[in-house]
Every structure is written in C-alpha cells, then in structure tokens.
Amino acid sequence: MRKHLFALGGASLLLGVSLLAAQAQTVPPTTPPDPPKFDAQGTPNFVGISDVYEYKALSEYHEPDFVKAFVDAGKLPPVAERLPKEPLVFKTANMPDGNGVYGDVMRHVIGGRPEGWNYMAGQSQGWGGIDIGTMECLTRTGPLFEIKAEELAPMPNLAKSWEWSEDGHKLTMHLIEGAKWSDGVPFTSEDIMFYWEDNIVDPNVSPLNGATPETFGEGTTLEAIDDYTIVWTFKDAFPKQYIYQMAYGTFCPGPAHIFKPLHPKYKAGATYDEYKNAIKPEYMNIPVMGAWVPVEYRPDDIVVMRRNPYYWKVDEAGNQLPYLNEVHYRLSTWADRDVQAVAGTGDFSNLEQAESYVEALKRSADPAAPARLQFGARTIGYTLYPNLSGNGWGEPDERQQAVRELNRNADFRKAISYALDRQRLGEALVKGPFTAIYPGGLYAGTTYYDKDSTVYYPYSLDDAKALLEKVGLKDTDGNGVLNFPAGTAGGADVEITVLANADYQTDKNLAEGVISMMEPLGIRVIANFLTGTQRDATEQSGKFDWRVARNGAELIAVVQNTVALAPTGPQISNSHRAGKDGTMDLLPFEQEMVDTVNAFIATDDAAKRQDLMKTYQKLYTENLFGIGLTQYPGALIINKRFANIPAGAPIFMFNWAEDNIIRERVFVPADKQQGYELHPDTLPGEPGSAGPVKL
Numbered sequence: 001m002r003k004h005l006f007a008l009g010g011a012s013l014l015l016g017v018s019l020l021a022a023q024a025q026t027v028p029p030t031t032p033p034d035p036p037k038f039d040a041q042g043t044p045n046f047v048g049i050s051d052v053y054e055y056k057a058l059s060e061y062h063e064p065d066f067v068k069a070f071v072d073a074g075k076l077p078p079v080a081e082r083l084p085k086e087p088l089v090f091k092t093a094n095m096p097d098g099n100g101v102y103g104d105v106m107r108h109v110i111g112g113r114p115e116g117w118n119y120m121a122g123q124s125q126g127w128g129g130i131d132i133g134t135m136e137c138l139t140r141t142g143p144l145f146e147i148k149a150e151e152l153a154p155m156p157n158l159a160k161s162w163e164w165s166e167d168g169h170k171l172t173m174h175l176i177e178g179a180k181w182s183d184g185v186p187f188t189s190e191d192i193m194f195y196w197e198d199n200i201v202d203p204n205v206s207p208l209n210g211a212t213p214e215t216f217g218e219g220t221t222l223e224a225i226d227d228y229t230i231v232w233t234f235k236d237a238f239p240k241q242y243i244y245q246m247a248y249g250t251f252c253p254g255p256a257h258i259f260k261p262l263h264p265k266y267k268a269g270a271t272y273d274e275y276k277n278a279i280k281p282e283y284m285n286i287p288v289m290g291a292w293v294p295v296e297y298r299p300d301d302i303v304v305m306r307r308n309p310y311y312w313k314v315d316e317a318g319n320q321l322p323y324l325n326e327v328h329y330r331l332s333t334w335a336d337r338d339v340q341a342v343a344g345t346g347d348f349s350n351l352e353q354a355e356s357y358v359e360a361l362k363r364s365a366d367p368a369a370p371a372r373l374q375f376g377a378r379t380i381g382y383t384l385y386p387n388l389s390g391n392g393w394g395e396p397d398e399r400q401q402a403v404r405e406l407n408r409n410a411d412f413r414k415a416i417s418y419a420l421d422r423q424r425l426g427e428a429l430v431k432g433p434f435t436a437i438y439p440g441g442l443y444a445g446t447t448y449y450d451k452d453s454t455v456y457y458p459y460s461l462d463d464a465k466a467l468l469e470k471v472g473l474k475d476t477d478g479n480g481v482l483n484f485p486a487g488t489a490g491g492a493d494v495e496i497t498v499l500a501n502a503d504y505q506t507d508k509n510l511a512e513g514v515i516s517m518m519e520p521l522g523i524r525v526i527a528n529f530l531t532g533t534q535r536d537a538t539e540q541s542g543k544f545d546w547r548v549a550r551n552g553a554e555l556i557a558v559v560q561n562t563v564a565l566a567p568t569g570p571q572i573s574n575s576h577r578a579g580k581d582g583t584m585d586l587l588p589f590e591q592e593m594v595d596t597v598n599a600f601i602a603t604d605d606a607a608k609r610q611d612l613m614k615t616y617q618k619l620y621t622e623n624l625f626g627i628g629l630t631q632y633p634g635a636l637i638i639n640k641r642f643a644n645i646p647a648g649a650p651i652f653m654f655n656w657a658e659d660n661i662i663r664e665r666v667f668v669p670a671d672k673q674q675g676y677e678l679h680p681d682t683l684p685g686e687p688g689s690a691g692p693v694k695l
C-alpha cells in the first residue's frame with residue numbers, strides 16, 4: 001500500500017510540478033512575425049538553361065594577341081586544338097553587355113588562407129572564390145538564380161548531358177570530350193573515378209565541403225564506361241536531386257595525373273596525411289579546369305592567377321574565355337573585403353556582415369563611388385546548433401557528455417530558444433529593416449517556406465526558467481550558475497562552450513549575444529572562437545557543445561545540398577554524426593526529419609515536395625534541430641568598371657556570387673581597363689614550376 005501511496009503521492013507531486021511548469025508557460029509557441037519589408041534591388045531576367053549556354057563546335061576560334069604570340073612561337077598548340085570538340089558556348093543574348101574584350105583583372109580580397117591545392121582531400125584554398133574559380137564540377141548551380149522556376153534543374157558543366165534508364169536507377173552522363181587541364185593533359189573519366197573512388201568513397205579522405213558516399217544516396221555506385229561516359233546506379237528510382245550534389249562543393253574532380261601518384265593506394269608507404277598535404281600553397285601552376293591558374297603566392301599577401309590557355313569555354317564569336325587575363329586574391333580579412341570593394345582598391349565583395357551595412361551604403365550612395373552595391377533577398381542566416389550526438393562523436397569528456405544529454409532534451413532546447421531575444425540580437429548587428437527574427441529551418445521568403453509550419457518559441461525568460469527547472473537544473477551551490485544534477489558531471493556548474501568563426505565579426509557578435517542572453521538563466525556559456533580552417537575542422541570533428549554558424553544553401557534553395565537538411569548519413573550533418581561505433585543515435589524527431597528528406601529526394605511530384613517540406617519545417621522548428629537566431633539580406637558590391645554582371649545576382653542562393661555572376665564571361669571595356677595586371681603577357685608555367693612564363 002505504502003508503495004502505491006508514494007507512487008500516487010509522487011504522481012501528484014509530478015502533476016504539481018508539471019502544472020507549475022504549465023502555469024508558468026506564459027508565452028506558448030507561435031509562428032514567427034513577418035520579416036520587416038525589405039525589397040531586394042534588381043530582379044533577374046529569368047531565362048531557360050539553354051538560353052545561357054550550349055555545347056557546340058564553331059567555325060573559328062580566337063584568343064588574346066599575347067596568347068597567339070605563344071602559338072606563333074611554337075610554345076602552345078593552336079587555339080582550336082586547345083579546345084574540346086564542342087566547347088561550352090555562352091550565348092550573347094544572355095550576356096547583359098554582350099561579347100566582351102580581353103584584358104584587365106578582377107581584384108578579390110579574402111579572409112581565408114590557402115592550406116594547399118588538394119581540395120579533394122579537404123584542403124581549403126582560402127575561400128572567397130579561389131576554389132570556385134579553379135575547381136570546375138560535373139554540374140553547375142550558381143547561375144540558377146536566373147533560371148525560370150519551371151525549368152529549374154542542375155546546369156550541365158563538365159558533364160554536358162545525361163539520361164536516365166527506363167527504370168530510373170541508372171544515370172548515364174556524357175563528359176565534355178577533348179577538354180584539357182590547364183597543362184594540356186586531357187580531362188577524362190579517370191579524373192572522375194579517382195575523385196569518386198579514392199577521395200569520396202575512401203573513408204580515410206574527407207573532401208573539402210564534405211562530400212561523402214551518402215551525399216549521392218545510400219548505396220550509390222559510379223563506374224566509367226569509357227573516357228567520356230560515366231554511369232551512376234542509385235537505389236531509388238529517378239533521384240534527380242543528387243544531380244544538384246554534383247555541382248560546386250561536392251563533385252569537383254582534381255587532376256588525377258598530379259594527385260593519384262601521391263595517394264597511399266598508389267604510392268607505397270605514403271600516409272593519408274602526406275597525401276592531403278603534399279601539394280603546398282607554394283606549389284604554383286597546379287593544373288585546373290577553371291578559368292585561372294595560380295601562378296604567384298605570397299603568404300599573407302596575395303595569390304595571383306593567370307588565364308588558363310586550355311579553358312574549354314568560348315563566346316558565340318569563338319573568343320576563348322575568360323575575358324579577364326588575371327585574378328588577384330588579396331589575403332586580408334573578410335571585413336577588409338567590404339572596405340576595399342567600397343573604396344575601389346578591391347573589386348568584389350559579398351556584403352554579408354551586417355555590421356558593415358550602414359557604412360557601405362553611405363559610401364556607395366555617392367555617385368562618384370567606384371563600386372555599385374545591390375541588395376538581394378534575405379539569404380544570410382545564423383543558427384545556434386546544439387551538438388545532438390549522444391554516442392561519442394567528437395569523443396566528449398564527462399562534462400561535454402552531460403551537455404550532449406541536455407542538448408538532446410527538447411525542453412532544454414526550448415528553454416534556450418525562449419531565452420533568446422532575437423529582435424535584440426538582430427538590432428545589435430545593424431539597425432534598420434535588414435534583420436528578421438529567424439526561428440530556424442527554412443528561410444522566410446524562399447520557395448518551400450511555409451509560415452504556418454514554422455514553430456517559434458518567442459522571448460520569454462519565465463518560460464525558459466520554468467523549462468530548465470523541469471529539466472532538473474538547479475543552482476545547488478548558490479553561485480548564480482545552475483548545476484548539473486548530482487551524479488552528473490559531479491553536480492558541477494552548467495558550463496557550455498560555443499564554437500564560432502573568428503574570421504567574422506558577425507559570427508563573434510552573435511555568439512557573444514547568445515552568451516550574454518544565457519546569463520540570466522544561470523547557464524555559463526564560454527566562447528570558443530577559432531579561425532575559419534580550425535573552426536571548420538573542429539565543427540566537422542564534433543568537438544563542440546554548441547556552435548553558432550552561418551547556414552548553407554540547403555535552407556534557402558532546399559534542392560541544393562538537400563541531404564544536409566538532416567543527418568541523412570553518418571558523416572553528413574555538422575550537428576550529428578555517427579559515434580565511434582559508426583552508428584547514428586538519432587532522436588525520434590531527427591529520424592522523422594531524415595525520412596522526410598529522403599522522401600523529398602525520392603519524389604518528383606511538386607505538390608508532394610511542397611508538403612514534405614512543410615512536414616520538415618514543423619519537425620525542425622518544433623523540435624529545434626537548430627535554434628535560429630537572425631536572417632538578413634546580403635549585398636553584392638562590384639566595381640563599376642566591370643560589364644556582364646547579371647541583374648539581381650544574389651550573393652548566396654544555390655552558391656556564392658563568385659559562381660553566380662559567371663566570372664569567366666565578365667569583362668572590362670577597353671576604355672575602362674586600368675592596367676592592374678601584375679604579370680602581363682604571361683601564361684601559366686609547367687605544374688610545380690615557379691610562376692608564370694613570358695615568351
């Protein structure tokens with residue numbers, strides 16, 4: 001009897017507590033307020049993919065005079081022999097300013113630093129357009145911002161066409177034929193298979209931007225039929241989604257003739273670490289398929305690139321691209337990129353750090369300003385991500401494991417969301433109509449967003465505290481900081497580290513905002529701010545409790561990097577990866593998110609896809625897979641001397657603006673050229689040689 005009484009008593013006690021918690025629930029979950037009105041400047045001229053480019057042989061080809069001089073001197077094959085049978089031909093009608101002229105430079109400023117040239121094994125080249133300009137990929141998606149909705153699909157690139165088998169389980173892709181690396185070595189399916197088998201599938205290699213076998217679907221295989229034909233085999237029928245994954249970031253093959261001899265599978269005694277780091281940043285003239293080749297590198301100063309004489313794209317007049325002979329990447333900071341673009345000492349910036357907006361707008365408002373600034377839609381967004389792994393990803397110690405267990409408790413995550421004043425967070429970055437409250441999940445204003453499916457836990461300290469009490473956190477030692485329950489992490493103070501990218505003031509400001517908003521709750525959050533490369537590595541290794549991160553394209557475009565919408569594979573999500581035993585200890589809502597994303601990938605039915613994304617949004621925001629912070633528009637800053645900048649080009653949508661504006665067909669009219677070339681009349685040298693070569 002006694003036992004029962006206790007049980008009854010216990011139950012009524014619990015009922016009391018839960019009633020208390022319920023009574024304390026002063027602000028129920030709701031839907032987010034509509035973002036303040038902010039009209040993006042400039043709208044794209046929507047066209048079909050075939051209006052932008054096609055593949056065909058032309059009757060004649062041309063090249064810059066200084067390149068022709070190399071041919072005449074017998075130092076280079078004639079241009080027609082340097083081009084593929086059917087080059088990629090950009091259509092004049094889609095060029096805002098028509099066919100261009102050769103000459104001049106685009107001067108980028110970037111905040112990253114080159115680690116080396118082995119992109120396939122995870123080395124960063126410093127971001128900011130270096131990898132986008134050197135690594136061409138099977139398909140292309142950056143320019144999709146100007147493609148009509150009814151024609152939206154990945155654009156051909158190194159793969160110039162493809163067709164599905166009857167049953168939809170096989171996809172045959174035809175590679176561009178006769179294209180060459182920048183050192184003249186043929187590009188073939190050997191490059192594709194080396195990237196796939198020995199970099200993506202090889203578990204000892206982690207390509208940059210995180211491609212894994214599951215990026216292309218569980219159990220997917222790839223084989224080469226001949227030099228220019230590859231065949232994908234998928235478990236699902238017609239999983240067209242995966243062709244988006246074959247674009248920038250996840251399927252951009254490097255030169256097998258350079259890297260294969262260095263790979264442990266082919267070089268006896270070599271380690272994977274040696275393979276990853278073998279080609280240092282100082283190694284110049286690395287063969288690329290991109291428009292420009294690195295020919296000079298001065299640490300902490302600059303990377304200079306010269307035009308690729310074998311680039312496989314032309315305009316309709318047969319002029320081999322790119323028009324720009326040279327590209328610079330000044331090695332500075334991301335904030336300096338904005339400053340220099342506005343001042344005119346740099347040529348390009350993705351204005352993405354809201355703290356710079358007012359000054360940038362003021363400077364650009366002057367009619368004499370050297371650069372034009374154009375705001376796009378609200379596609380920059382930040383989220384606070386708890387580490388949701390409970391089975392050892394990142395090898396947590398006792399305290400870190402205790403935090404993981406809290407992170408995995410929905411009431412704890414809701415408490416954190418209730419404690420965040422998102423209005424204040426946004427205004428702390430920049431006043432005005434820019435920032436919007438962002439609960440997390442898909443961005444307001446994007447194709448698949450549905451407000452009614454978006455759950456928002458608004459600012460309410462009372463609710464936050466009530467939920468923390470419900471979770472069992474109390475300040476047992478009266479020092480103002482809650483303690484773990486006795487027996488957990490020794491009942492210590494609840495201390496949580498938050499990882500953020502120290503290269504961006506915005507990332508640091510938002511993380512500081514989170515830290516200060518946790519104090520009234522009695523949760524001590526400690527900053528762990530690391531530079532880009534270290535932060536990326538720390539994030540991917542799971543060695544964090546919480547992280548503040550700028551979101552990827554999947555929460556904007558959904559069809560780009562779709563697999564990353566949920567922990568769909570053991571190494572896919574940066575919030576939850578497999579533990580040491582290789583298993584995924586997904587929480588029930590996470591499993592439902594994974595199933596929803598996989599169902600989205602497996603269907604072509606537009607109505608079903610819309611519904612599945614409503615389900616996804618509800619699962620994500622109600623359960624707080626990530627705790628949204630703020631969302632705001634980016635602005636493209638481009639020096640006014642450049643022509644062929646597409647109207648309404650967003651700084652970030654399917655990809656970054658370095659891809660979206662199609663730099664290979666950007667030009668500077670002759671009368672505006674400034675003579676910024678540091679190595680005029682030169683071409684890239686032999687792979688590994690010191691720099692560019694003159695005649």
Ligand code: BQZ
Binds near residue numbers: 127128334350352533
């Ligand atoms: C744009 C981009 C081009 C990476 C990087 C950097 C890395 C991340 C992200 C952005 C920079 C610029 O973003 O901020 O405007 O130029 O390079 O690649 O943040 O640290 O790992 O995902 O793209």
